[in-house]
Amino acid sequence: MAADAPTRPSPTVTDDSAMFWDAAAEGRLVAQRCAGCGRLRHPPRPMCPACSSLEVEIAELSGQGTLYSYAILHHPQHPAFEYPVIAALVDLEEGVRLLSCLTDVSKDDVRIGMPVHAHFVPTADGPLIPVFRPSEDL
Amino acid sequence: MTGRRTLARGAASIIGAGCTEFSRRAGRTELQLACESITAALDDAGLAAADVDGIVSYTVDPVEETELVRSVGFEEVNFSARIPYGGGGSVGVLQHAAAAVASGAAEVVVAYRAIRARSGASRFGSAKTAPSPTSGHSGTTAMQWCMPFGVLTPASWMALNSVRYMHEFGVESADFGRAVVQLREYAATNPAAWGYQNPITLDEHQESRWIVEPCIHLLDCCQETDGSVALVITGSQRAADLPHTPVRIGTASTAGLFEQEIASDHYRPDLSVMDGTVALGRRLFEDAGFSRDDIDVALIYDAFSPILLMQLEGLGFCGFGEAKDFIADGSLALDGSLPTNTNGGLIGEGYIHGLNLVLEAVRQLRGTAVNQVADARTAVISASRTGAILTLD
Numbered sequence: 001m002a003a004d005a006p007t008r009p010s011p012t013v014t015d016d017s018a019m020f021w022d023a024a025a026e027g028r029l030v031a032q033r034c035a036g037c038g039r040l041r042h043p044p045r046p047m048c049p050a051c052s053s054l055e056v057e058i059a060e061l062s063g064q065g066t067l068y069s070y071a072i073l074h075h076p077q078h079p080a081f082e083y084p085v086i087a088a089l090v091d092l093e094e095g096v097r098l099l100s101c102l103t104d105v106s107k108d109d110v111r112i113g114m115p116v117h118a119h120f121v122p123t124a125d126g127p128l129i130p131v132f133r134p135s136e137d138l
Numbered sequence: 139m140t141g142r143r144t145l146a147r148g149a150a151s152i153i154g155a156g157c158t159e160f161s162r163r164a165g166r167t168e169l170q171l172a173c174e175s176i177t178a179a180l181d182d183a184g185l186a187a188a189d190v191d192g193i194v195s196y197t198v199d200p201v202e203e204t205e206l207v208r209s210v211g212f213e214e215v216n217f218s219a220r221i222p223y224g225g226g227g228s229v230g231v232l233q234h235a236a237a238a239v240a241s242g243a244a245e246v247v248v249a250y251r252a253i254r255a256r257s258g259a260s261r262f263g264s265a266k267t268a269p270s271p272t273s274g275h276s277g278t279t280a281m282q283w284c285m286p287f288g289v290l291t292p293a294s295w296m297a298l299n300s301v302r303y304m305h306e307f308g309v310e311s312a313d314f315g316r317a318v319v320q321l322r323e324y325a326a327t328n329p330a331a332w333g334y335q336n337p338i339t340l341d342e343h344q345e346s347r348w349i350v351e352p353c354i355h356l357l358d359c360c361q362e363t364d365g366s367v368a369l370v371i372t373g374s375q376r377a378a379d380l381p382h383t384p385v386r387i388g389t390a391s392t393a394g395l396f397e398q399e400i401a402s403d404h405y406r407p408d409l410s411v412m413d414g415t416v417a418l419g420r421r422l423f424e425d426a427g428f429s430r431d432d433i434d435v436a437l438i439y440d441a442f443s444p445i446l447l448m449q450l451e452g453l454g455f456c457g458f459g460e461a462k463d464f465i466a467d468g469s470l471a472l473d474g475s476l477p478t479n480t481n482g483g484l485i486g487e488g489y490i491h492g493l494n495l496v497l498e499a500v501r502q503l504r505g506t507a508v509n510q511v512a513d514a515r516t517a518v519i520s521a522s523r524t525g526a527i528l529t530l531d
Contacts, residue, residue: 011286042405043283049396069305069409071289071297072351078265078290084351085288089298089404099298099404101287107351112305129286 007080010123017044019058025127027120031096033059042096063118064135065092072107080124090116090132104133144389144426150236151377151384152528154183154370155500160330160488163257164364171366172201172252173209179368184381185246190370192217192244194231196491198224201252217244223523224400225439228492230524233390235371245372251493252366261362265290280399293349293359293442295402299409300353300444306410307459311352313466314443315343318357318485320470321440325482328508332361333486358443363488367497383530385503388516389426390526393417398523401441412445414523415452421525422518423454428527430454434514435502436476437495439521440483449520450478472509480509492521499528 013021020043023030031042036053047054073085086102102110103121115135120128156178158164158171180187187210193203197220207215217238221230231249238244255262284295303309319340325333338357346356377384395414397405406413423430436455440446447461455476456464470478481487481498488494499517501507507514516529 008288009286012282014282017282043280069298069302071294071301071353072348073288073294073297074348074351075356076263076265076291078288081288085294087284087287087289087294087298089302089409097405099283099287099289101289112302123286131287 006122006124008121008123008129009080010125010127011129016046019056020044021127023058024120024129027128029061029063029118029130030058031061031094033057040094040096042098059094061092061094061096063092063130065090065098065116065132067110067112067114067116068097069112070102070110072110086110088116088132098130100131102133103131109134144391144421145233145236145387146240147426148374148386148388148529149240150371150387151374152232152369152387152500153372153377153380153382153384154179154181154185155368155497156180156182157367157490157494157497158365160332160363160365160490160494161256162364164254168200168252168254168366169205169209171364172206172250172368175252175366175368176210176248176250179248179370182382183370185370187211188213189246190248191215192235192238192247194219194221194234194238194247194249196220196224196227196231196251197222199251199253201250217247221524223394225441225492226400226521226523227392228439228521228524229390229496229519229526230392231369231493232371232387232496232526233392233524236387236390239371239373245376247371248368249371249493250366250368251491253489253491254364255362255489255491256364258364262292263359263362280402280404292401293354296442296445297350297353298404299402300442302409303444303448304353309447309459309462311355312340312344313462314353314358314447315340315355316462317443317446317465317470318343320465321479321483321486324480324509325486328482328487331482331487332363333482353444354442358485360441360484360489363490365488365490367490367493369493369496369500382504385500385528385530388428388527388529389422391418391421391426392524393421394523411458412448412452412522415449415520418520418523418525419453422527426527428516432516433476433518435480435499435511435517436478437499437517437519438478438483439492439495440479440485441489443485445522446479446483449522452522453518453520472511477511480507480511495519495521503528503530
């Protein structure tokens with residue numbers, strides 16, 4: 001294995017979650033949009049909790065958002081990741097929240113409310129997953 | 139919603155309580171640990187295995203009912219239930235047991251949890267990536283959304299909420315530390331506790347290594363523990379004829395909100411407030427007709443110290459963002475306004491997945507606790523989304 005080979009575990013894909021991960025594998029960030037009432041939702045689920053519709057559209061998301069919360073993970077350490085991991089909750093501009101992590105930022109520069117945007121990194125088995133980096137120079 | 143129903147007040151009572159030792163290596167199976175604690179609880183109640191017709195535990199408990207029944211020697215089980223939500227469901231065993239007794243579904247119910255959280259095959263706090271798409275009913279299906287990003291443990295799931303809480307209210311790590319110092323002071327005088335004779339200072343708390351920065355130092359974490367706790371519940375009428383003064387289940391409830399998860403509520407709008415616990419508090423106090431002023435002792439699920447502060451606020455014992463001042467004022471101490479986690483909590487005593495907090499509540503009301511609150515008559519127990527009020531009245 002090359003020293004820089006991706007080691008992150010690939011996501012667990014289920015019939016309920018495949019639409020999100022399949023799009024991510026192509027470098028697209030998406031969420032479910034209810035075809036009945038237009039409500040966006042994440043994580044994916046089979047039924048709209050607002051109108052009970054089972055009809056779903058795929059909404060393409062811009063990847064722009066703000067950091068709602070974060071956590072700098074030091075311990076325990078799993079060999080698949082580089083530490084510290086900066087876990088992130090990102091409020092996307094379309095109105096859904098995504099759990100991910102931050103890259104390209106020092107832990108001391110992380111601030112709640114900072115603008116962030118998505119980019120994609122490979123996992124061990126190949127599929128891309130969305131992670132975030134600051135939108136502005138720090 | 140209005141017109142919510144609650145359990146008939148005091149319809150059921152806890153009449154027996156038992157446990158094994160709490161250790162780092164039990165050296166025997168969860169099934170055996172459950173047998174031992176249940177037998178101890180039945181002995182305490184003055185009942186035999188043949189008297190039991192109901193059993194309740196957690197969805198994550200590894201002990202199978204069939205094996206338990208044939209080991210302890212229950213003759214006929216007419217009611218069984220398991221509570222989801224991991225440790226958040228720990229007080230739910232009382233609600234189910236009381237409801238079973240009140241409805242007539244069962245007459246004598248045993249609630250138990252057996253765990254090898256320290257020496258068993260899988261520690262909650264170890265770094266593991268999800269091996270399967272769903273959770274086996276542990277309530278952690280949502281964590282498939284965490285694992286690819288390195289968010290692998292309960293501390294990391296919960297920390298995203300804790301950091302937002304700190305941000306919103308100007309809470310600092312030392313504020314959590316002051317709670318931990320109090321818990322460790324209680325544990326230091328509790329021979330059953332992991333932290334027996336080993337109190338800590340705030341400096342030691344602050345110097346312990348980061349698990350999750352900036353909210354969880356090593357000393358903010360509960361102690362993964364091996365052991366088992368069991369309780370025996372029956373109708374209050376029958377309870378009057380048994381050896382111990384019955385500890386009445388004044389009320390018990392569950393409050394799980396839309397988008398709530400286990401050890402996290404990542405998709406709730408405002409993570410600086412445990413709004414599920416706000417709903418639980420409303421159920422326990424306003425709906426069931428109890429006053430917060432009546433509470434003599436509190437047992438609050440403290441897998442990690444931030445959620446102790448957030449539950450104090452959610453339950454209404456202080457305002458939002460004020461738990462740090464409430465604690466700094468000494469409120470959690472034996473001579474404070476709300477003695478809390480007097481066994482040392484899950485942080486100081488050990489982690490029997492929350493059921494040892496119920497055990498401590500029973501001991502307080504019986505007057506047999508190691509750190510006894512004088513004339514304790516009413517206790518509240520909160521596991522954030524399940525809770526109960528126990529009372530002698």
